[in-house]
Amino acid sequence: MDIDQQVLSRYITKRRTAVNRFLRAYLPAASCNPSLLHKAMRYSLFAGGKRIRPILCLAACEAVGGKPEIALPAAAAIELVHTYSLIHDDLPAMDNDDYRRGKPTNHKMFGDATAILAGDALLTAAFTLIAGQEMANSVTHKTRLSVISELGTAAGSLGMVGGQLADIAHNGQKPTFKQVQYIHTHKTGALIRASIRIGALLGGGVTEMAALTRYGEKIGLAFQIVDDVLDAKGTHNTDWTYPGVIGLRASEAEAGRLYQEALHDIKPLGPAAEPLRQLAAFVVERKK
Secondary structure, three states: OOOOHHHHHHHHHHHHHHHHHHHHHHOOOOOOOOHHHHHHHHHHHOOOOOOHHHHHHHHHHHHOOOOHHHHHHHHHHHHHHHHHHHHHHOOOOOOOOOEEOOEEOHHHHHOHHHHHHHHHHHHHHHHHHHHOHHHHOOOOHHHHHHHHHHHHHHHOOOOHHHHHHHHHOOOOOOOOHHHHHHHHHHHHHHHHHHHHHHHHHHOOOOOOHHHHHHHHHHHHHHHHHHHHHHHHOOOOOOOOOHHHHHOHHHHHHHHHHHHHHHHHHOHHHHHHHHHHHHHHHHHHHOOO
């Protein structure tokens, strides 16, 4: 896989900085009443995430000839939804994790109730952001409604939340490939796919949408397979993962196949899609 590490690093840093700057300005200050809630929201939002989803959104906007600045509020909204999902995913009733990105999880820092409410507040803030003044001057009402529909569908029962329920509802049963694939394409893949589609919508992409949708689906699944592979090489339980059902080598091969197909899907987009190609390689080659 051909990654120009310096170029990609600069690209990711530039886009992540823009997303973080926007989020810091948009979210209420930690001192704003109720301060405990806003501290909890900011604690998880600025805990060191890579911002892959919003960066993919911005890159998709560029790939269809749009200006990334137009997509920045929506990209930030995607990260708000993603962070909410992580807070809730870590809760005792879900995955019951004590640490996230090397730091105590939100409920360990602030308690279960505050963590639940922080997640709720981040989720609702995402849609307030898209509907608000931040996008009003540069995006038509019709396009904003399409963005809201894309994000809501990806985050809801037919997407991420549905995948999360499937992930916790197996009760120790032996997994099938079909079940694991469903979890991955919904719990993780749906929001990544939506990130690509939202970026394309905001960039004015019409003829490119089908190709970018296929790219998003494949990179979304590859992203989670790589997570599974990294877990399998560590000390995590791998029963309900790709390595758990098809083996480690087959999982690595599948991630590579999805990567190659994703590149083929966006080949017609030409040089404008180069950041998406580099990001796809980053997703598949990352070590953590």
